Amino acid sequence: xxxxxxxxxxxxxxxxxxxxxxxxxxxxxxxxxxxxxxxxxxxxxxxxxxxxxxxxxxxxxxxxxxxxxxxxxxxxxxxxxxxxxxxxxxxxxxxxxxxxxxxxxxxxxxxxxxxxxxxxxxxxxxxxxxxxxxxxxxxxxxxxxxxxxxxxxxxxxxxxxxxxxxxxxxxxxxxxxxxxxxxxxxxxxxxxxxxxxxxxxxxxxxxxxxxxxxxxxxxxxxxxxxxxxxxxxxxxxxxxxxxxxxxxxxxxxxxxxxxxxxxxxxxxxxxxxxxxxxxxxxxxxxxxxxxxxxxxxxxxxxxxxxxxxxxxxxxxxxxxxxxxxxxxxxxxxxxxxxxxxxxxxxxxxxxxxxxxxxxxxxxxxxxxxxxxxxxxxxxxxxxxxxxxxxxxxxxxxxxxxxxxxx
Amino acid sequence: xxxxxxxxxxxxxxxxxxxxxxxxxxxxxxxxxxxxxxxxxxxxxxxxxxxxxxxxxxxxxxxxxxxxxxxxxxxxxxxxxxxxxxxxxxxxxxxxxxxxxxxxxxxxxxxxxxxxxxxxxxxxxxxxxxxxxxxxxxxxxxxxxxxxxxxxxxxxxxxxxxxxxxxxxxxxxxxxxxxxxxxxxxxxxxxxxxxxxxxxxxxxxxxxxxxxxxxxxxxxxxxxxxxxxxxxxxxxxxxxxxxxxxxxxxxxxxxxxxxxxxxxxxxxxxxxxxxxxxxxxxxxxxxxxxxxxxxxxxxxxxxxxxxxxxxxxxxxxxxxxxxxxxxxxxxxxxxxxxxxxxxxxxxxxxxxxxxxxxxxxxxxxxxxxxxxxxxxxxxxxxxxxxxxxxxxxxxxxxxxxxxxxx
Numbered sequence: 067x068x069x070x071x072x073x074x075x076x077x078x079x080x081x082x083x084x085x086x087x088x089x090x091x092x093x094x095x096x097x098x099x100x101x102x103x104x105x106x107x108x109x110x111x112x113x114x115x116x117x118x119x120x121x122x123x124x125x126x127x128x129x130x131x132x133x134x135x136x137x138x139x140x141x142x143x144x145x146x147x148x149x150x151x152x153x154x155x156x157x158x159x160x161x162x163x164x165x166x167x168x169x170x171x172x173x174x175x176x177x178x179x180x181x182x183x184x185x186x187x188x189x190x191x192x193x194x195x196x197x198x199x200x201x202x203x204x205x206x207x208x209x210x211x212x213x214x215x216x217x218x219x220x221x222x223x224x225x226x227x228x229x230x231x232x233x234x235x236x237x238x239x240x241x242x243x244x245x246x247x248x249x250x251x252x253x254x255x256x257x258x259x260x261x262x263x264x265x266x267x268x269x270x271x272x273x274x275x276x277x278x279x280x281x282x283x284x285x286x287x288x289x290x291x292x293x294x295x296x297x298x299x300x301x302x303x304x305x306x307x308x309x310x311x312x313x314x315x316x317x318x319x320x321x322x323x324x325x326x327x328x329x330x331x332x333x334x335x336x337x338x339x340x341x342x343x344x345x346x347x348x349x350x351x352x353x354x355x356x357x358x359x360x361x362x363x364x365x366x367x368x369x370x371x372x373x374x375x376x377x378x379x380x381x382x383x384x385x386x387x388x389x390x391x392x393x394x395x396x397x398x399x400x401x402x403x404x405x406x407x408x409x410x411x412x413x414x415x416x417x418x419x420x421x422x423x424x425x426x427x428x429x430x431x432x433x434x435x436x437x438x439x440x441x442x443x444x445x446x447x448x449x450x451x452x453x454x455x456x457x458x459x460x461x462x463x464x465x466x467x468x469x470x471x472x
Numbered sequence: 473x474x475x476x477x478x479x480x481x482x483x484x485x486x487x488x489x490x491x492x493x494x495x496x497x498x499x500x501x502x503x504x505x506x507x508x509x510x511x512x513x514x515x516x517x518x519x520x521x522x523x524x525x526x527x528x529x530x531x532x533x534x535x536x537x538x539x540x541x542x543x544x545x546x547x548x549x550x551x552x553x554x555x556x557x558x559x560x561x562x563x564x565x566x567x568x569x570x571x572x573x574x575x576x577x578x579x580x581x582x583x584x585x586x587x588x589x590x591x592x593x594x595x596x597x598x599x600x601x602x603x604x605x606x607x608x609x610x611x612x613x614x615x616x617x618x619x620x621x622x623x624x625x626x627x628x629x630x631x632x633x634x635x636x637x638x639x640x641x642x643x644x645x646x647x648x649x650x651x652x653x654x655x656x657x658x659x660x661x662x663x664x665x666x667x668x669x670x671x672x673x674x675x676x677x678x679x680x681x682x683x684x685x686x687x688x689x690x691x692x693x694x695x696x697x698x699x700x701x702x703x704x705x706x707x708x709x710x711x712x713x714x715x716x717x718x719x720x721x722x723x724x725x726x727x728x729x730x731x732x733x734x735x736x737x738x739x740x741x742x743x744x745x746x747x748x749x750x751x752x753x754x755x756x757x758x759x760x761x762x763x764x765x766x767x768x769x770x771x772x773x774x775x776x777x778x779x780x781x782x783x784x785x786x787x788x789x790x791x792x793x794x795x796x797x798x799x800x801x802x803x804x805x806x807x808x809x810x811x812x813x814x815x816x817x818x819x820x821x822x823x824x825x826x827x828x829x830x831x832x833x834x835x836x837x838x839x840x841x842x843x844x845x846x847x848x849x850x851x852x853x854x855x856x857x858x859x860x861x862x863x864x865x866x867x868x869x870x871x872x873x874x875x876x877x878x
Contacts, residue, residue, distance in 0.1 A: 149533035
């Protein structure tokens with residue numbers, strides 16, 4: 067019997083009726099002869115409600131206690147799903163992260179899984195049970211409860227699938243797969259039947275949030291075949307696998323856009339070693355993540371440096387950057403949160419020159435100004451004006467002929 | 473530095489403001505030079521809300537999953553209290569039952585504590601922290617989460633105090649001690665400054681629910697000095713200790729009443745061995761607890777048997793008893809839920825004859841009919857008509873001169 071690892075997100079277990087439907091789905095999968103481990107997130111708004119209580123308490127508490135608190139949400143949904151399975155006549159049991167042997171480091175609130183010790187899970191599977199694992203959590207070497215960061219249940223599922231050598235990892239969510247573009251922006255977007263790990267990783271990191279970046283990375287490293295599919299339909303989803311196993315490798319698989327972007331530019335930065343590091347050290351020390359960085363030599367010995375951060379970090383970043391600007395003797399700075407990042411992703415891009423040039427041409431033809439560019443082997447991203455996002459997505463979707471990709 | 477173990481009930485941690493007040497109280501106690509371990513119950517209605525979800529699921533789930541679910545309530549309040557302590561500048565950390573080393577048997581939903589392994593608690597105390605332990609829960613030998621039954625947080629606290637040889641165990645609750653009678657029924661009731669373990673155990677088992685019976689038993693067996701006091705005032709409470717350490721031993725320490733009683737009588741039961749066991753076996757098999765039992769030889773070879781159960785169990789018990797009545801050839805049965813149990817409790821009773829006779833005389837003088845009697849060494853209980861409860865409590869309170877006992 068093949069082992070399947072499933073994962074259901076918070077909206078799939080938001081109330082008892084939905085949990086019952088998940089139970090029926092799992093029982094049908096078990097009837098097909100599979101051994102089933104399923105990971106669940108916390109019910110609907112549970113995590114937000116708990117966070118609201120911590121805001122009432124105010125500042126000064128540590129992340130260890132936050133992990134202790136938040137981990138209860140998944141423990142609750144796991145036990146409720148196990149009860150629903152039992153009430154439907156199916157042997158089942160729930161396990162917390164520590165009971166399931168999800169061993170992490172001790173970085174509270176964004177722990178990394180070091181190892182999986184699935185002995186208890188195996189015992190319970192051998193007794194014919196469906197095993198429900200509380201997602202998002204694990205246990206640190208000192209016996210503390212840790213959490214894996216928001217969306218960490220994806221990571222729990224992929225790690226269990228890797229650690230237990232599962233045939234498939236099925237991520238059930240509220241969308242039914244990975245699309246060539248966001249269907250709310252481009253109604254002609256089509257669902258991709260297959261994409262490769264590298265593409266998924268790029269999609270995940272440019273804001274197409276169907277799978278957490280860390281889960282995508284783990285799946286790639288351990289070659290776990292992941293399928294993204296809907297909790298609420300029976301339609302096939304998108305399979306994430308190795309390039310070698312794909313029916314076809316596309317030059318461009320999709321267009322992604324990300325509005326959670328703000329841009330900061332510093333003018334006339336002295337062209338001396340160590341100057342750039344001063345800027346970015348100040349941000350890193352305050353846990354502000356910098357995404358794209360562009361440095362351009364404008365005149366003589368002075369440069370302009372521009373970079374992007376997450377939009378909600380802008381108000382925290384500005385005073386830090388102002389201090390550095392004064393410190394290094396730059397001429398000044400500018401910033402804007404009316405920008406968007408548009409990306410094209412495709413595993414075939416690396417062997418086909420001119421794709422980036424095609425992208426720039428299409429944007430230019432549509433009167434869309436490119437403010438910043440960054441590229442990887444299988445991705446090209448441009449920062450543009452936010453108001454032009456939809457026009458850009460639709461133009462690129464048409465240019466790369468993505469309408470009938472599924 | 474002396475170790476204090478405290479416990480705060482659900483109404484004391486019902487919201488963040490109340491939790492903050494508890495934090496302040498604990499910080500003040502620590503400032504007096506104590507090492508502090510505190511046990512907390514779940515916030516206000518959390519447990520009831522979780523139980524409501526299980527009712528939506530319906531029947532068929534096992535108690536293991538229920539324990540998994542309910543234990544989250546105390547984990548949440550423990551972490552929120554630890555955060556509030558930290559926010560107020562006091563080093564603190566929360567531990568679940570398994571992290572705190574509360575080792576139980578595997579009887580889900582009413583587990584008994586087998587042992588305490590306080591190594592982690594000791595480590596954290598040594599670092600100057602207040603340690604907050606999630607009450608009501610422990611870990612079974614197989615690594616499952618167990619719960620100790622409703623009100624089990626009292627038991628958690630007393631067990632920790634016993635296991636760690638604490639000087640005192642302080643049970644903070646919404647009443648400020650043990651009274652000579654329920655002040656809502658007898659306004660002249662006075663607070664007892666001291667009572668002995670045996671008295672507490674009798675009070676707990678006759679419905680004066682300031683301390684769980686199992687916690688009282690544990691305190692007695694391990695000679696833990698327990699104080700019951702209010703979360704919301706600074707007044708001294710009631711100390712529960714050994715008879716030998718008491719300033720004075722009273723003949724009668726208090727009058728307790730219990731309205732959660734129903735009476736069942738079976739008439740003309742054949743006087744043969746094994747008949748009584750048939751009646752009570754049927755109830756025990758259905759987890760219906762029988763309290764008082766009276767058998768009276770009425771005529772020749774046939775007896776009447778009367779007994780009491782908890783009132784809410786009456787509808788479940790009646791069909792079981794009816795079946796047995798037919799089975800054993802008894803003449804018939806009667807039942808009533810308009811009864812109450814009135815008890816007098818006092819450690820000095822055992823050395824002073826005639827106390828029970830005094831009780832019966834007072835009830836008779838007040839026109840109160842006694843339907844059943846049961847006695848222990850330090851307690852006499854009578855079943856009377858419910859409507860006469862207040863009259864009985866007040867008459868006994870006056871007869872035994874309890875007004876100025878505090």
